[in-house]
Amino acid sequence: MRHDDIWRALDALAAENGLSASGLARKAGLDPTAFNPSKRAGADGRARWPSTESIAKVLDATSTGIEAFADLVTGQRALPSGRAPARRHLPLIGFAQASSDGYFDEGGFPVGGGWDEISMPEVADPHAYALEISGDSMEPVLRDGDTIIVSPAAPVRRGDRVVVRTAKSEVMAKELARQSARRIELKSLNPAHPNYTFDLGDITWMHRVVWLSQ
Template identity: 65%
Template sequence: MKHEDIWRALDTLAAEHGLSASGLARRAGLDATTFNPSKRRMPDGRARWPSTESLAKVLEATGASLEGFTALVTGARALPAGGRATPVTARRIPLLGLTQASGEGFFDDGGYPVGGGWDEMALPEIADPHAYALEIAGTSTEPVFRDGDVVIVSPVAPIRRGDRVVVRTQDGEVMVRQLTRRSARRVDLRSLNPAYPDRSLELPQVTWLHRIVWASQ
């Protein structure tokens, strides 16, 4: 376990709740500067660990479990225990850059991958025969997903509030967001990066909505 993994997990937890690092500290009842970059190193330049007390307060304030936080530290994005898909023999699935995904000819009307322009990657044993992978590009999903991370997406996995999803709009835009609410009329999406705006779309604006079930980090 490395210092940067702990701090990245804290940044990720903050982003998942629509907060900055300072906002997360305030929610946990800590000084707003507790998680600032300047507090992540000692005066002599050595890396500093966050205190166990501050971590405990963060978990309590966000409702996160220790197991869930540990998963963020390790970068795991496996399905939950007793999850929603049954493991099968490992296979290879189509892989596409996220920025390419808004182009034509990569998905059919149901949102399933088609065509010959995809690369391939080994699938970490996820049952959905229509699963595909997207490579993150840019900073719009930081700190949850970083440039070069690969996410595996399942078109058939059930989706609930709080899940990270890939959304395609009728205008051809493809984005990665966190689902905060879905009604009979609208889909509300939270940006993973607080620097980017949240989105609220009328249901007819959404072509498809797929759940991210795993990510390499």
């Protein structure tokens, strides 16, 4: 288990409950800044872990069991069965369509009239959108027919699953392995597929996956 996995799980739990990271902390009775990106590393740059007390309060406030949280750490949903999250209609297209013109503006926000809509768990980002996975290039993490919610506003960190659009209009879902001032390294979700390295100038936008259905 990695430091980034725990923070990503907390972010995903917040998204599944229709909250921001600050909103989740507030709901748990914590300082609203407790889960801010600035609190996830010390002044020396070393990664900081959320306390077990903080996690316990979050799980209690969201009625989430420890096993469900462990599932979320590995990228699965955390919501208990029988409990409905806050929902909203998000724009939806098939993953293969995402590389076509007319669906995103220059900032990577969904535009145009070609989008369908789907009722999905609420997320704080008003520009969030959904993609339906096709094919097997992202197995075993994502399978044909899975749906992911992507947030252009969510901060992206090493280890996050991301959707990337290149200057050549290629769209791919990968894991961010490393990002420097000049380059970005992406790890394929399917080990049978290659990893990629791009100059930052070759990336049009990169958005974080904040929820997936399986």
